[in-house]
Amino acid sequence: MSPEWEQAFAEAIVGQGDEAQISMPPSKLQDFIAQVRETFDRFAMLGESPALLTSPAIRPFVRSIIERFRPPTMIMSQNEVHPRVKIKTLGQI
Numbered sequence: 001m002s003p004e005w006e007q008a009f010a011e012a013i014v015g016q017g018d019e020a021q022i023s024m025p026p027s028k029l030q031d032f033i034a035q036v037r038e039t040f041d042r043f044a045m046l047g048e049s050p051a052l053l054t055s056p057a058i059r060p061f062v063r064s065i066i067e068r069f070r071p072p073t074m075i076m077s078q079n080e081v082h083p084r085v086k087i088k089t090l091g092q093i
Contacts, residue, residue: 001092002092006055009054009058012061032065032093036073043090051073051075052076052093053077053078053087054078055078056077059075059077063075
C-alpha cells in the first residue's frame with residue numbers, strides 16, 4: 001500500500017486493543033475500495049495474482065474491508081514476508 005493509504009488507515013484507527021476499529025469517512029473508504037478493485041482486476045487480466053503488502057498495525061482492518069468484496073485477495077504485513085523472499089512490486093494502491 002502507498003504511504004498515503006497507510007497513514008490514512010493508521011489515523012482512522014480509534015480505540016485500543018480488542019476495541020480498536022476504523023473510523024474513516026465513507027467516501028474515502030469507497031475510494032480505497034475502487035482503487036483495490038481496479039488494481040487487482042488489471043493484474044488478474046494479466047494472469048497475475050498479487051498480494052497486498054501493508055504494515056502490521058493496519059493489516060487486520062484492511063483485510064476486513066477487502067475480504068467483503070474480494071475474499072481471495074491475500075493481504076500480508078511486512079512481518080509475514082520471509083527475509084529471503086524476493087518481492088516483485090507490480091503496483092501500488
